[in-house]
Amino acid sequence: MQDKQHNTPPDFDENLIEISDLTQAEQEKGQASPQKHWLSSRLTPKQRRHRLFITSGIVLIALLLLLSSIPAVREFFSQPGLTTDSASQSNLYTLPALPGWGQFHLDGHTLISPTERSLTLTPGKHTLEWQGEPFTPLACTITVPTTERSQDPNACQVKQTIGNQQKAVNLITFPQHLSLQQLPPAERASLQKATQQFLDTRRSSDTVQPGELYAYNSHDKVKKATRPLQATQRFILDTDASKEGQCLQPSLGPNCKLDEQDCRLFCTLPFPIQDASGQNAASYTQEGWNVGATIRVQWQYTLPGSQQLYKTAADNTDGEQYLIILLITREQGKWKVAFHPQRFSGFGDPNCTPAMGRIFSEAQYKTIEKTNQSASWTFFSGEIAARGCLAAAQLSSSTLQPVLPSNTADAYILYRFGVLLAADDAAHRLWPHLPLANAQQKEIVSDIAANPAFTT
Known part of the structure; x- marks a missing residue:
């Protein structure tokens, strides 16, 4: 049946193949140019570029989707707890003004800018931390939205205030205020020494001429000099918090305190402040620690050439307590103390306080x-x-x-x-x-x- 179907001669042997030479006509025909079959695209250059852009875009989107599915990558590019949704402006918070060399952490993640104090938090519970050597780290928890003051000792304290552009913001403070108490003993002593050395640069003397009036303090009886006296004014740092403070005006609060902070132990101030023209002092203060400190303004009157005080038993020569404001920075592991620029504070000149x-x-x-x-x-x-x-x-x-x-x-x-x-x-x-x-x-x-x- 196969033979009939393929019309194969009966004497055909498939194992035998005969090869014969081509005729002259067939050779000439075989030398003709072969027909070309192009495999390249018939698209124009513009169409090819368009196709390349589309293909690249699809590949890029696929790559981003793949990366976003990896937890480590997603965590790297995100700031947990933060949102830029304009509808969440009621959840606007302001971080406490702490030394600019430290770093804030929100829910275990470092905030990008240590000096940017405003942020908008997503609803829920968050943990805020601040670390800045050589201070003991500060930490607290905050629930958004914030309601009444929490009784949890570890909760952040939130106080509503008016920020820039007259917008209501929630000012966050840690349960423990940054002060000398958050420093190791050696660093605390070092900072107190640096502060006193700075105050000593303001020490000065003049002569009380005969007939001039003088006093040791504001409550002392005014006296009239009968002979020339050497008058020396000193500013003594007072960090003794064992008894109630008696700071005179001007002050930030009663008993040498600012809110609940005792400024004899250095109270952290809510800077930045503004100068008389309304300009912000953040550029001067954001990298430092802005503190209120307590000093005693002390007068010493002596006879020329004598070291003995010219006084009576009733005279109080300890000096009275006053508040001053300092800008403290840290450079190469050492403390630097200074006053703020002129006119940025009413507490910057202890001579006039x-x-x-x-x-x-x-x-x-x-x-x-x-x-x-x-x-x-x-x-x-x-x-x-x-x-x-x-x-x-x-x-x-x-x-x-x-x-x-x-x-x-x-x-x-x-x-x-x-x-x-x-x-x-x-x-x-x-x-x-x-x-x-x-x-x-x-x-x-x-x-x-x-x-x-x-x-x-």
Whole structure:
């Protein structure tokens, strides 16, 4: 049947093959050009580029989907607990102002910027930590949204306040405030020593001339010198928190405290602050630790050539407590202490702090009843702080801008050797109870006004 189907001759042997030569015509035909069959694309260059872009995009999307499915990669690129959803602005929080060399951690993950204090948290429970050597780490837990104050000792304390652009924000604070108590004993002693060394740079002396008034402190009886005395002013760091504080005005709170912080142990301040023009001081303060500290302003009066204090048994020579504000930084494992730039704080010149306290604590220096005017004050110190603090008053009928050295104030008061003096006739008319400065003291006033070393 096979033979019939394939029409195979009966004598065909499939094992035998006969090869015969081609004829001349067949050879000429075989030399003709072969027919070309192109395997390349018939697409134009523009179409090929378009196809390449589409293919690359598909591959990239597939790669991203693959990477996002890997937990380690997803964790690396995300900031747990944070959201940029504009609908979650009610969950806006502000981190506490802690030293810029430290680092915040949210739910175990480092926040990108150590100086960026605002963040928006997702609903739920979060753990916030701060680490900055050589301090003991701080940690607390926070639940979003925040309701009433938690009784959990490990809970973050949240206080609503008004932030930039008048937006309500929730200020976070740790249960333990950063202070000297969070430092190891050796570092604590080192910082206290560095602070006192810095304060010693402000130590100065001047001569109390015969006939001049002087006092050891604001509550001491004012005395009149009968002979020349060497007057030395010192600023002593006070870290003794064993008894109740007695800080005089100006202050941030009663008993040398800011909220629940004792500033004798260094209280952390809610910086950044603003200067008189409203400019933010963050560029000066964000890398440091902004603290309130307590000092004693101490006067020592001695006879020329003598080291013995010229005093009576009733005189209190310990000095009175005042608050100052410091900017503390850390460089190569060592503490650096400084005041803030001028005009960024009313607590930056300890020489004028007692004068500010005396003037601001009495209503007669704020409001002039005779003329029904209010007074604004600017304070100046010269290169030699012990010569005195010059207080310049501008009444409400004058410009309300801060007094500049070249301006003429409406009245001047000189705080010298612990005593307020009317430095010109205008001040004596406004406050006749003040002793009038003599010619030598008025020369000091003119010199400080023309060459102020520090302006508050």
